[in-house]
Amino acid sequence: MVTDALAGLVEVALKAAVADGALSSESFPGPHFERPKRAEHGDWATSIALVVARGGANPRAVAAALVERLPPSDLVERVEVAGPGFLNFHLSSKWLHDVVQRAADPASGFGRSSEGSGRHVNLEYVSANPTGPMNVVSGRHAAVGDALAGLLEATGHKVTREFLINDAGRQLDLFAQSVAARYLQHFRVMAELPEDGYQGDYLIEVAEQIANEIGDGLVQSPSAEREKTLGDLALQRMLDSMKASLERFGSRFDVWFSERKMHDSGAVSAVIERLRDGGFIEERDKALWFRSSQFGDDKDRVVVRSNGATTYLTADIAYLIDKAGRGYDHLIYLWGADHHGTVPRMMAATQALGLIKEQVEIRLIQNVSLLREGVTVKASKRAGEVVALDELVDEVGSDAARYTFLTRSMDAPLEFDIELAKQEGPDNPVYYVQYAHARICSILKKAAEQGFLTGTSPLDPVGHPSEEQLMRKLSSYEETVLLAAQARAPQRLTRYLEELASSFSAYYRDCRVISEERALSQARLTLCLATKRVIADGLGLLLVSAPESM
């Protein structure tokens, strides 16, 4: 990006200033550039003079000294000292035009960077229990995970999208027992759901489908056999339905990882030996404890219960070992906020296993509530108001659902306004952005019909303030993608796309694209093309479609 070039210029000036005594020789941090909020402060600004002046020098004097020593560059039109000592860089129109040309060129890699240097990231998300349909909370997880994956790939990472199937443990036992009870009920045999069993009506349907398929042969079987068989059949059906819901929503995973296979292979019990070898296991009250408090956890944690069963943590550690052995450079977990209490023990395990703490990243996604007709419905399972992802997609569509999930920081609870997301009008941000794209497509089509060139053309004829503003907005796409990826913040991109669409609207209002002035029309069409490509690219990273017409 252009900031690298600008930083190079400033470093030359710093060295020159030290060499001729204008600055005392110290080691300076690399100049940091940021986008000023106000247009008159230029395209990029750095506070390096304020940092350098920390020793007591006058920051404005330092800034002036640096300006004098900046080497010439065709990127830079002029540099001003402003405020307490900022260096404001006003870049040349050549630079701006070059950026827009790249944005308009599909082969230029605009918006892509190599910041990730090909590092391989494992991103695990959703991982919803296969004991019920996908709900809207899982939908948020899917949207956020997919968007992060796209952003990481755009910044030069290789990403493996992974889904952990919780197909083992007590919840699955309860699930199997619940299905078995529904199966018996289907054949008019008295049976009760277990305590804490799965009450949902969907299990009645699943049991009925299975009963229709395999008949009543299991009614007479021993309960253990019946539960095992029915549990497995029902699990498979639930998994298929989850995959179908996710696919309909647009999510695709590279790895579906079975927890059960990890138990069967002995990987879970192997955790105990691994931790024992490290001296991190202690027996107390007939249970085995992992001394996680050595690594900052509040207290030690049980890994094998006194009844011999392993705990959830044990499986989590086995899973961590498995991932670590697959050669990724970085692991990201996206968990629900209700798991926050388990983060310290996982990070303790990371350290006990000798892994690098910084390579394991656990992010929590806050809850979703739905706002319908002015009433807020909490989407928690506890409240019993689970809204299925399929229903949401039916009602608002996957584009609007996905986009809405991405308008907020994952740290903040999300209030999903169903009425707003459903609107096919400008109040709905996703339609506003898609509309801008469709409108450009319409203009480009019309231009082609009238014999204009469809490729890029020189931008020299442009000059209207709205054109300038649109070009500057386009130029900030690259850093937006990079920052969104680094901060794990897809909402930066949705926000940016809304701003871009807004800038385009102003441009469209002020500047007639297709006119008698041929060269100007071609330049404006290039600007349209660049905007179209950036909108489509940004939406694409978020798995939201960019329709040609609406």
Next chain:
RNA sequence: GCCCCCGUAGCUCAGGGGAUAGAGCACACGCCUCCGGAGCGUGGGGCGCAGGUUCGAAUCCUGCCGGGGGCACCA
């Protein structure tokens, strides 16, 4: 009681230690001979409180207040 997240405009929320804190909705007032009015413009209004670090704090630290979530040999 302890831990995590949040507290920014009437509402829902953005804000990478920087300059005069933003968007959408809502509200008020405007704009259609025009390439898609499914659009655009103008306006009012805000960083929970108190300290601290810093040249500079909505942002970092501490305490308090308020909201949400979590604190099992459950998952």
